[in-house]
Amino acid sequence: xxxxxxxxxxxxxxxxxxxxxxxxxxxxxxxxxxxxxxxxxxxxxxxxxxxxxxxxxxxxxxxxxxxxxxxxxxxxxxxxxxxxxxxxxxxxxxxxxxxxxxxxxxxxxxxxxxxxxxxxxxxxxxxxxxxxxxxxxxxxxxxxxxxxxxxxxxxxxxxxxxxxxxxxxxxxxxxxxxxxxxxxxxxxxxxxxxxxxxxxxxxxxxxxxxxxxxxxxxxxxxxxxxxxxxxxxxxxxxxxxxxxxxxxxxxxxxxxxxxxxxxxxxxxxxxxxxxxxxxxxxxxxxx
Numbered sequence: 001x002x003x004x005x006x007x008x009x010x011x012x013x014x015x016x017x018x019x020x021x022x023x024x025x026x027x028x029x030x031x032x033x034x035x036x037x038x039x040x041x042x043x044x045x046x047x048x049x050x051x052x053x054x055x056x057x058x059x060x061x062x063x064x065x066x067x068x069x070x071x072x073x074x075x076x077x078x079x080x081x082x083x084x085x086x087x088x089x090x091x092x093x094x095x096x097x098x099x100x101x102x103x104x105x106x107x108x109x110x111x112x113x114x115x116x117x118x119x120x121x122x123x124x125x126x127x128x129x130x131x132x133x134x135x136x137x138x139x140x141x142x143x144x145x146x147x148x149x150x151x152x153x154x155x156x157x158x159x160x161x162x163x164x165x166x167x168x169x170x171x172x173x174x175x176x177x178x179x180x181x182x183x184x185x186x187x188x189x190x191x192x193x194x195x196x197x198x199x200x201x202x203x204x205x206x207x208x209x210x211x212x213x214x215x216x217x218x219x220x221x222x223x224x225x226x227x228x229x230x231x232x233x234x235x236x237x238x239x240x241x242x243x244x245x246x247x248x249x250x251x252x253x254x255x256x257x258x259x260x261x262x263x264x265x266x267x268x269x270x271x272x273x274x275x276x277x278x279x280x281x282x283x284x285x286x287x
Contacts, residue, residue, distance in 0.1 A: 001069055003076045005051075005060040007085040010111035013053040013060075015280065016083060019115050022135055023126070026143035027162040028150065039153045039160045040118060042071045042078075046153065048160055051079060060085070081207065081238060084113035092273045099266055101254060105277040112280060114272045120205025120236040121167045121198045127231045128190055128224070129183070144181040149173065170195035190223030197221065207238035234272045243271035253278035 013034075021031030029038040035052045047065030054061045060083060068075050080086060089111040097106040106112075117123035125145065130138035149165035170191065178188035197203035203217050214237060218229045226246055233242035243264055244250070251260055267274040 001064045001066060001072060003062045003064065003072065003079075004054070004057070005062055005076060005080055005083070005085055006058055007060070007083075008087070008089055009058050010089060011053075011058075011085075011113065012109050012111055013055070015109060016113055016115060018283075023139055025126075025139065025146055025164065028143075028146050028160065028164050030159050032159075037160060038118065039155070039163050040068065040075060040078075041151075041163045041166075042068070042074055045071045046163065048153070048155055048158070049075065049079065051083070078118050081116040082118055084116055084238075087113055087240075087273075092270050095270050096267060096274055096277065101263060102267065102274055102277050105281050109277070109280060112273065112276050114234055114238075114240070114276050116207075116238055117236045119164065120232075121195070122164050123236040124194055124198075124205055124218075124228075124232050125165070125170075125191060127228045127235075128187060128194065130231075131187070131223075131228060141181065141183065145170075148177070148181060167195045167198040171199040186223055190221060193221045194224070205232065205236045207236070209237070211237055211239050234275065239272065241269045241271045243267075243275055247275070249282055250275060250278050253281050 017031050017034070017036060020029070020036055024030055029036070031037070035050050037048065037050045039048050040046070045068055047067035049065070049068070050063045051060050060079075062076065062079050064072060064075060093106055093110060096102045126138060126142050129141040129145070145165050146162040149169050150162040153160055153163050155161070173192070175185070175188050175192065178191060179185060183191075194203070197217070198205065204214065211233060215229050215233060218224050218232060227244045230242045230244040233239040234244070245260060245264060254260055254263065264271055264274070
């Protein structure tokens, strides 16, 4: 079963794949031969998706396993959020392209998207695992969580072996089980508190909610600070003006961390896209 996912041009598919591939959870996600693949469980239906670009049609093409047919529309909607396909790159370029700091990056990679998330809890968990560690280390830790707490996907002959852990499963886990995966006690406590809040319905990490209320609820969880909350807002809540101002990479990208507080005001209401352009400038300065 295939779904066409149209978008407004341009869309630098290779850069989207590079971002997601660097963070792909082993056993759950993969980037292979120009395609993004992952397992999905939605409303009790399990399966896989494979997404490729169809630039001639200004669309992505998603192939879904037959088991996902009953939730095909919902899966397509989540994929649109993951790839930020409802973005208006013309509006972003009009705002950021004239900026003396960001303009060269916008012209170099027009249409850069803010990668979203298939699931808000999954993204928040990954953000916590990514606190003060490298992208590669966070990816490894996320893979351990999927292997330990995620169910088998049952996809024979595929590198996609696991489903990502659900909040109710982690909420019932023992602290010692999390410590065994190589995280600190403080981080284990934060993850358990997050999982319980989501499992109990006290916290919804969906893009249709009240951004300020959700951020406040996140910040009430011990161990979730401004960086984590804003990163979740960028990717899970789809807030175009979210901005993790304390990020060391952003400060490095502009060459003067003290200036960041001042210059970021010029990038409203698209500071999330500004952050992606600055991160992109660090990963590929030669382009």
